[in-house]
Amino acid sequence: MQKTSPPIATEHLPHLAFDSVIFGFSGTQLKILIMEYHNTNIFALPGGFVQKNEHLNDAVRRGLKERTGLDNIHLEQFYTFGDADRNNAEPMRTILVNNGLSPEKYHWMLERFISVAYYALINYQDVVPQPDALSDSCRWYSVNALPPLMMDHALIVEKALQTLRDNLDRKLARGNLLPPKFTMKELQQAYEAILGTNLLRTTFQRRMLSLNLLERHEKQYSGGAHKAPYLYSFIKS
Amino acid sequence: MQKTSPPIATEHLPHLAFDSVIFGFSGTQLKILIMEYHNTNIFALPGGFVQKNEHLNDAVRRGLKERTGLDNIHLEQFYTFGDADRNNAEPMRTILVNNGLSPEKYHWMLERFISVAYYALINYQDVVPQPDALSDSCRWYSVNALPPLMMDHALIVEKALQTLRDNLDRKLARGNLLPPKFTMKELQQAYEAILGTNLLRTTFQRRMLSLNLLERHEKQYSGGAHKAPYLYSFIKS
């Protein structure tokens, strides 16, 4: 049951692909969107190809939109993976065959690809992930419990995390990992999930407030038997 | 007078190039290697193409070796430039024509290119820059006085500088901008040239020593009528 046709060789730049590490956050867990190909048990990052006259950044935006329905998300390029042997033809051949596609006709997909990798921080809640033509699922996986990924995709995820971790303040503010308004506790949990460490509540709160990135709003009366926390949003600048 | 033949289309990945921002440091000036093409007044960053079975990183290393003779230099990838309109065919056509090459035969060089950009920090003193087949000079220019660069190369330099500026400590330690042994003053001048600001001597010295990146060696008796400074080197780890 294919949603769209697989891409045609002549419409795209050969040997060039992109992959996206799409982060979402739910409760205490940092998650990533992972696709699974039809009948193959092969898992991969969502990615795609660049059309002949398309800006690279636009191609990635297009890919994100197709998978998540989201527009206007900040995408950050973090590395280009260019080893000659990073493409193993076997998994891709399996994917084609199991989708009823001829490896001869789609031979270009078996060749070497350079991949430009991007990450995005999106709000987990307003996304219904969409599989593409070749895959039958596109689901959230906790970064701590990823399935085995094809090719060098595990490395790509690792590098995305490393990149995200430094200068996290600015990156979280630009991204959309949290809902528009959030409590200090939610913010701290997002930091902790990304950094993989625990932070001291009071120190964290003081630091966040001193960064002048947050705007304070009304309190959130959530029904708990305790003082209600303020809601905050990032100042858009 | 060509040193080597220009590259052949079929040996390379189409539409893919790399560019290198090669930093050197002399006295108080941060410099970059810039090539000038034969009889054209066109200036560009040194770059090249990736062979069909070559790792991207190896291609860039090869390019650096050809231009500088240097091996074993740390190269850091910092961004991939992929706008569809970043390649303006005109300058490239001029370069070909003025080199006696037919734009028809080398048509592939006029097409769209994605470029992966790298920077390197090398020791200005042990380099004799080598022009390539199409260019007649490869020279150092101060970052503050660059000639007008072709295509988006000025943007590439700007982004290289931005990247270099944050987390400079670790980057300088990995690079080779300074000779193996240097004084604290030379180190500070390198920082100042890169950051474009003045730093306080005592604070700088204390901070550098507290980073545990430096090893102290013998003093340098340079002939000045004053206390001789210690020499330092970066601890390789």
Place this chain on the structure above:
DNA sequence: ATCCTATTGTCTCAATTCGTGACAATAATA
């Protein structure tokens, strides 16, 4: 109403780091 409890916002105090100037210790030269 009143008490109880979990959570939150802020304060305090010590430890650490940073900005800034002072100062003593040189290498050469006069």
Place this chain on the structure above:
DNA sequence: TATTATTGTCACGAATTGAGACAATAGGAT
């Protein structure tokens, strides 16, 4: 031996950070 420019280190207050204390709730229990 005095002079001078430069260097390594210290001193002191200011700013930042780590870690705990504590008061202020918002509901639920009584």
